[in-house]
Amino acid sequence: MALRRFVPTLFGSDWWDIIDYPERLMDQLFATNVFEDDLLTDLGTNTRRRRQSSLADSGKSEIKNDKDRFQIALNVKHFKPEEIEVKVRDNYVEIHGKHEEKSDQNGFVAREFTRRYMLPSSCNSETVNCSLNPDGMLTVLAPKNAIEAPVKERKLPLKFEGRKSGGDSK
Numbered sequence: 001m002a003l004r005r006f007v008p009t010l011f012g013s014d015w016w017d018i019i020d021y022p023e024r025l026m027d028q029l030f031a032t033n034v035f036e037d038d039l040l041t042d043l044g045t046n047t048r049r050r051r052q053s054s055l056a057d058s059g060k061s062e063i064k065n066d067k068d069r070f071q072i073a074l075n076v077k078h079f080k081p082e083e084i085e086v087k088v089r090d091n092y093v094e095i096h097g098k099h100e101e102k103s104d105q106n107g108f109v110a111r112e113f114t115r116r117y118m119l120p121s122s123c124n125s126e127t128v129n130c131s132l133n134p135d136g137m138l139t140v141l142a143p144k145n146a147i148e149a150p151v152k153e154r155k156l157p158l159k160f161e162g163r164k165s166g167g168d169s170k
Contacts, residue, residue, distance in 0.1 A: 061115060070120050070142040077136025078111055084132070086140060088125045093117045093140055120144065 061074040072093065076084055079097040086095050094116050101110040119125060123142040130140045 061117075063117070065120060068144055070123050070144065072117055072138075072140040074115065074138045074140075075136055076132070076138045079136075081132055084138065086130045086138070088119070088128050091119050091125055093119060093128060093142070095138065095140070 061072055064071040064073075072095075074095060076095075076097055079099055083099045084095070084097045086093065088094075094114065096112075096114045098112040099110070101108050103109075117140075119128070119142055122144040124145055125142075128140065128142045130138060132138050
């Protein structure tokens with residue numbers, strides 16, 4: 001009975017939260033704020049889960065790969081358009097964003113990220129384009145090449161090549 005009282009303090013209120021907690025503080029969450037609760041924990045409790053923000057605010061990308069196109073959507077609202085570079089190199093789309101250190105109410109902030117995505121083999125790297133909407137959502141679009149349907153049956157023309165050799169005609 002006495003051991004039962006210590007289990008909640010060892011594992012927190014829901015011990016399954018341990019599994020969902022990221023291994024590193026900044027895994028995929030480069031564009032969100034770090035709260036004081038994320039850095040400080042009480043001695044008697046387990047680490048607390050980070051406050052979850054929406055996918056659009058998290059810095060994670062959304063990839064769609066359907067029969068007509070390959071599309072990447074990434075929220076880069078913390079960067080100005082001139083701080084973002086998108087390029088295609090060796091069949092990869094590379095997105096890089098960086099802004100220099102600047103001060104805010106809590107100190108200094110500098111942000112930088114790089115994301116690389118391999119284009120499907122059905123995409124031509126020459127047709128890739130990108131756009132940035134006013135909300136800071138970057139969209140990279142690569143149309144897929146049209147694949148012709150295989151022909152099920154085709155009649156081949158028969159070519160005659162000269163005369164019959166080695167035989168007498170009567």
